[in-house]
Amino acid sequence: MKTVVSASRRTDLIAFFPDWLAGTFHREEASVLGPRGRTVHADLRPASVHSVVLWSKDFSNLIRNAHRIRDMLQKYDQLYLLFTVTGLGGTFIEKAVPPPSAALSQLPALVALAGHPKRVSLRFDPVVFWRAGAERRTNLGFFETAAEAAARAGIEDVRISFAQWYGKALRRAAAFGFDYVDPPEREKLEAAGRLADAAARFGLRLHACSQNFLTRVAGIRASSCIDGDLLRALHPGREAASTAKDRSQRGECGCTVSVDIGSYAQSCSHGCLYCYANPRTS
Numbered sequence: 666m667k668t669v670v671s672a673s674r675r676t677d678l679i680a681f682f683p684d685w686l687a688g689t690f691h692r693e694e695a696s697v698l699g700p701r702g703r704t705v706h707a708d709l710r711p712a713s714v715h716s717v718v719l720w721s722k723d724f725s726n727l728i729r730n731a732h733r734i735r736d737m738l739q740k741y742d743q744l745y746l747l748f749t750v751t752g753l754g755g756t757f758i759e760k761a762v763p764p765p766s767a768a769l770s771q772l773p774a775l776v777a778l779a780g781h782p783k784r785v786s787l788r789f790d791p792v793v794f795w796r797a798g799a800e801r802r803t804n805l806g807f808f809e810t811a812a813e814a815a816a817r818a819g820i821e822d823v824r825i826s827f828a829q830w831y832g833k834a835l836r837r838a839a840a841f842g843f844d845y846v847d848p849p850e851r852e853k854l855e856a857a858g859r860l861a862d863a864a865a866r867f868g869l870r871l872h873a874c875s876q877n878f879l880t881r882v883a884g885i886r887a888s889s890c891i892d893g894d895l896l897r898a899l900h901p902g903r904e905a906a907s908t909a910k911d912r913s914q915r916g917e918c919g920c921t922v923s924v925d926i927g928s929y930a931q932s933c934s935h936g937c938l939y940c941y942a943n944p945r946t947s
Contacts, residue, residue, distance in 0.1 A: 667904060669893065669906050670717045671718045672686060674720060676931040677721050677933045678931070681933060681934050686737075690734075693709040697927065699928065700929070714741050715906045716742065716743040718744075718891050721748060722748075724771050725771065727775075728774045743784070745785075745896060746785045748785065751807070752765045752804045753765075757843075758795075758939070765810070769811065772820065775818075776820065783899055787811060787823045787824070789807075789808055795845045821868070825871060825885075826874040830939070834939050834940060834941060838939075853879070857873070858883075873885050889921060890918075893907050893908040894921075907922040
């Protein structure tokens with residue numbers, strides 16, 4: 666069975682390493698430092714690859730064919746794009762991410778590149794709450810704008826989650842004086858209900874990423890951001906992809922098996938304060 670290639674959960678290769686990524690796909694092989702210091706080898710010959718799944722908060726390098734990255738990807742049967750837009754781009758929380766309007770303007774070009782709107786999913790991920798003095802703030806209010814833009818581009822699937830404050834993120838928040846709020850589950854469910862109502866108005870399917878408690882809200886299903894069944898259905902030749910759970914991911918992650926060619930050593934420069942990986946924030 667052919668391999669699904671993920672590029673990448675671990676860092677934003679499209680935004681910050683397009684030269685490396687283009688060279689990797691040109692050579693049709695990758696060797697990267699994975700979790701726990703293990704080297705991951707990937708066969709990237711087109712005959713071995715089912716789909717290439719790209720994750721980014723800024724696909725402008727792909728759109729403008731920087732380093733001929735788009736040319737390098739044309740030899741693969743299928744691209745699937747996971748595009749994260751939270752409405753926080755350009756703020757101190759995501760200081761190097763494109764502003765929301767600039768990010769959403771990329772959607773039509775991404776649908777054209779992927780060849781079908783079902784091959785693009787918008788990630789409104791994460792939902793963040795924080796205090797600014799006596800005022801409590803959140804990016805929840807931006808969801809309707811993002812949902813409308815997604816629907817206008819023909820996109821049907823949106824993925825959400827609430828910020829999870831792991832150790833690295835906690836230390837980063839403290840260092841930057843970020844007074845984050847982690848609401849109780851009841852409040853998150855109420856907020857998710859508002860997101861589900863908005864998604865329904867625009868005809869979107871809403872998926873909860875690695876937070877299955879959110880599926881108690883009507884209209885929200887558990888997410889498989891990489892979904893072997895969906896990739897098979899969308900594949901030009903309807904070729905099968907693995908539908909086995911990816912055991913290297915979190916317990917509630919619904920993703921099927923893929924090979925991720927990113928490395929935590931490739932530090933992301935978006936500077937997102939909530940990030941669980943290894944971003945450069947200065």
